[in-house]
Amino acid sequence: MFIAKMRQITYPNGEKLTRSVVPFNADDVTYFPNEDEINEVLPKIDEEYQKLIETFQKEELETFPKALDRFFENVSKFAIVGDLIDVLVKDLNVDVEVVEKALTNTSWFQQLTDNIGSEFRKVKKVDAVKYAESVRQLVEVFGLNYTLTLLRKHGIRMKRSTVMALCRVAGETPKIKELIRKGLKLTIAFELPSVGEEDREKIAEELLLKDYPEAKRYLKKVKRGLS
Numbered sequence: 304m305f306i307a308k309m310r311q312i313t314y315p316n317g318e319k320l321t322r323s324v325v326p327f328n329a330d331d332v333t334y335f336p337n338e339d340e341i342n343e344v345l346p347k348i349d350e351e352y353q354k355l356i357e358t359f360q361k362e363e364l365e366t367f368p369k370a371l372d373r374f375f376e377n378v379s380k381f382a383i384v385g386d387l388i389d390v391l392v393k394d395l396n397v398d399v400e401v402v403e404k405a406l407t408n409t410s411w412f413q414q415l416t417d418n419i420g421s422e423f424r425k426v427k428k429v430d431a432v433k434y435a436e437s438v439r440q441l442v443e444v445f446g447l448n449y450t451l452t453l454l455r456k457h458g459i460r461m462k463r464s465t466v467m468a469l470c471r472v473a474g475e476t477p478k479i480k481e482l483i484r485k486g487l488k489l490t491i492a493f494e495l496p497s498v499g500e501e502d503r504e505k506i507a508e509e510l511l512l513k514d515y516p517e518a519k520r521y522l523k524k525v526k527r528g529l530s
Contacts, residue, residue, distance in 0.1 A: 304436065305349055306443065306474055307382040309390040319389045321356075323348040325384075331409045332497050333474035344381040351377045362501065367405040375411040383436060385443030392427055406444065407453070415441055416457045423441040425460050431489050432473075432480045438466055439473030476500050479507045487511045491518045498527055 309325045323345045327335055329453065336344070336475050348467055358370040391402045401438045406412055415437045438461075441450045447466065454461050472483070472492050482504075483492055489508055495503050506525055521522040 305334055305340070305344075305382055305385050305479075306439075307345065308386045308443075309352065309384065310386065311390055317498060320348075321352060321394055323384070330497075331501070332495075334476045334500070347381060348378050348384060352390075357469045359395055368408040368410075371405060371410050372409045375409070379411075379418070379440070382393070383443055387444050403449075405452065412441075416454070416459070418458050419454065419461075420457060423461065428489065431483050435469040435472040435489070438469040440468065442470055476504060478504045481509050482511050485511060488515060488518070491515070491522070494522050496522075496529055498529065 305325065308326050311319055320462070323431075325336060325341055325345070337362060354504055355370050355374045358373075359367055362370070375384075386508050388399060388402050388406070392399055393398070395402075401527075409430075414484060418433065418437045422428045422430075428434050438450075441453065447463070451461065451466065454466075465516050472480075472489060475495075478509075479487075479492065479495070483489065487507060487510055492507070495507060498506070510521060513521055
């Protein structure tokens with residue numbers, strides 16, 4: 304699973320269409336998928352987004368949350384989708400509040416907040432990767448500040464730094480996520496250095512074999528070597 308963003312793109316003929324893209328930032332440690340994965344997943348997201356728009360245009364506003372649920376049910380298998388509110392406001396010609404209200408009335412939103420709430424205080428998470436991805440999906444849709452507000456409304460008083468650390472884990476490579484599922488602690492994964500994917504994966508493999516105190520010492524040694 305990777306991070307995709309919705310963007311309104313203007314083509315040479317002047318036509319504007321909303322499409323999914325995979326942003327690239329050389330300074331970011333977020334996983335960037337290979338070309339085959341991009342070519343397979345993005346058309347599926349675009350198809351589901353078009354269905355969402357067509358459903359809204361054909362049916363009453365009250366059905367919008369159900370249409371959003373179908374969208375997320377189908378795209379969440381492949382990617383965490385961001386910047387959705389901005390494009391929906393433009394494509395549907397509605398107020399931001401209309402879209403935000405519909406999103407928070409979905410089963411998708413309830414499931415995410417339920418999952419986050421159930422895992423929040425657990426030392427040993429049932430699925431630490433899903434927990435991190437749930438937080439990242441909220442942030443990608445609602446933004447960091449509003450996500451913190453929404454979580455507080457659901458009794459989850461999560462620190463900004465924790466949300467940001469979980470977002471980083473949710474954007475990690477498939478291999479590092481698998482290492483977390485095998486036992487690499489979230490709090491250790493939070494501290495992986497900002498190096499290339501292969502080097503980061505090798506460091507994570509080493510950390511998996513160590514207990515918590517050893518892992519902390521190893522991380523300090525690695526970071527000293529990078530400074």
